[in-house]
Amino acid sequence: MSWLPNTSKASPPNLVVIIADDLGYGETGMMGNEDIPTPAIDALARSGVRCTSGYVTSSYCSPSRAGFLSGRYQSRFGYDLNPTGKRNHHPNAGLPVDQPTFVQHLQSAGYQTSLIGKWHLGTQPQQVPTAKGFDRFFGFLHEGHYYVPGPPFKNVWTMLRDKSLPSGQLRTDQRTIRGNYAPINEPAYDADNPILDGSESIDNWQYLTDTITDHAVDAIVQSGSAPFALVVSYNAVHSPMQATLDDHQKMAHIQxxxxxxxxxxxxxLDRGVGQIMNTLTEHHLREKTLVVFFSDNGGPTAELTSSNAPLRGGKGSLYEGGVRIPMIWSMPGTIPTAAEEDAPILSLDIAASFLPLAINDASQRETDGANVLPWIGRGTYESDRTIWWRMPRGARALRHGNWKFVQARMNQPLQLFNLESDLSESSDLSAAHPDRLQELVAIWESLQSEMPPPKNFD
Structure with missing residues (x-):
């Protein structure tokens, strides 16, 4: 199979997108972590292209996912904020009614479409997954969820944030550990946020990561001969922190x-990736399925112990640790195997690359992404790509080529970095290269002029 658009004589390709939640850049074996085994994710990387410069459009969950599914910078429809708790029900929370997803184009073309796991893009009837292009939905609508029903939480080890305790102190009761180790108390994630099968609330479910995997596998098996697009949206490794007794025991070497x-x-999470990939292989679907794995943003270190090494910052930041994420693209026969791509790859590129592969009608594509299939993993990309960011409280950044400027917050200084020589963004070059800084700011301002003001949840 080539990367050229699908024709009527060819079997339409499938799409599987696996999203990890809050997974830091440096946490998997493919990125050098020897502490936690991730053999399935590492094998997926060997089967395709490991993207060392994978990016998302926000360092918060909901705006990042809005960008991925729309194929557009979410700021184009004013969606810069990240709703939590009751704010998930605000009319401005989630994808606007008039903003389509790229999955809707696939659905119209006859694809079977499924979203399994976390949504976090609106709770109004016109915003839920089945209103946004997905035939099938199993999961939850808010930002997070406990991994087992409770309390009490059975057959898991749990760790919860508790500001009532002295800083740095941990308190263990049975298999629940509480500690004052992060800025907030553990939210009531499950409040008004049931596990749903379609629109039906489900009370009897098992460890959520494994349950999401089971439903993803079932969606593949039930696809039959029809082309399918499957988004497996894990909430792992997002808080609350809960591990099964068996998985906790396997990590006994960690003190x-x-x-x-x-x-x-x-x-x-890694086990789930392996089961999904094994299912594709067993059903002879591997070579006709584009598989993309990425994290929705960088990891929150204090909350989860996340490593974004060697990058600066993490979730909520526009430094590289917030927006540069682990990413893999794999489709044997179409994408090179055991390859590495250092050129920037953006989450928006998934829509821009898959739609022309699956659908001949180019008019159905409105995206800020790029079709990367002609060059990913081939070492042939030579352009100075531009990636633009806008986030709340005046945070903004832009990468153009190897240069990047960051303004962490409104009224904070503009900083300039050369990512080729300074991946950790430790040396501010704004004073040494003022013209370069102004060039990047001008590009940012030009794109900003195309964007509406951010919506709020007040």
Whole structure:
């Protein structure tokens, strides 16, 4: 199969997108972590292209996912904020009614479409997954969810943030550890946020990472001969921190109790990736399926022990640790195997690359992404790509070629970095290269002029 658009004589390709939640850049074996085994994710990387410069359009969950599914910078429809708790029900929370997803184009072309796992893009009837292009939905609508029903939480180790405790102190009761180790208390994630099968609330479910995997596997098996697009949207490794007893035991070599639970959560995610890939192989679908794996943003270190090494910052930041994420593209016969791509690849590129592969009608594509299939993993990309960011409280950034400017917050200084020589963004070059800084700011301002003001949830 070539990367050329699909024709009527060819079998339409399938799409599987696997999203990890809050997974840091440096946490998998493919990125050099020897502490936590991730053999399935590492094998997926060997089967395709490991993207060392994979990016998302926000360092928060909901705006990042809005960008991925729309194929556009979410700021084009004013969606810069990240709703949590009751704010998920605000009319401005989630994808606007008039903003289509690229999956809707696939659905119209006859694809079977499924979203399994976390949504976080609106709770109004006209915003839920089945109104946005997905025939099938199993999961939850808010930003997070406990991994087992409760309390009490059975058959898991749990770690919860508790500001009532002295800073740095941990308190263990049975298999629940509480500690004052992050800025907020553990939110009531499950409040008004049931596990749903379609629109039906489900009370009897198992460890959520494994349950999401089971439903993803079932969606593949039930696809039959029809082309399918499957988004597997794990909430792992997002808080709350909960690992099964078995996975926790497997990570007994890790002494830190918080890190050990995190490791158990990550190996469950990795196990799910392996089961999905094995299912594609067993049903002879592997070579006709584009598989993309990425994290929706960088990891929150204090909350989860996340490593974004060697990058600066993490979730909520526009430094590289917030927006540069682990990413893999794999489709044997179409994409090179055991390859590495250093050129920037953006989450918006998934829509821009898959739609022309699957659908001949180019008019159905409105995206800020690029079709990367002609060059990904081939070492042939030579352009100075531009990636633009806008986030709340005046945070903004832009990468153009190897240069990047960051303004962490409104009224904070503009900083300039050369990512080729300074991946960790440790040397501010704004004073040494003022013309370069102004060039990048001008590009940012030009794109900003195309964007409406951010919506709010007040």
């Amino acid at each position: 830190d109790p918080q890190r050990r639970i995190f490791a158990g959560m990550l190996i469950a």
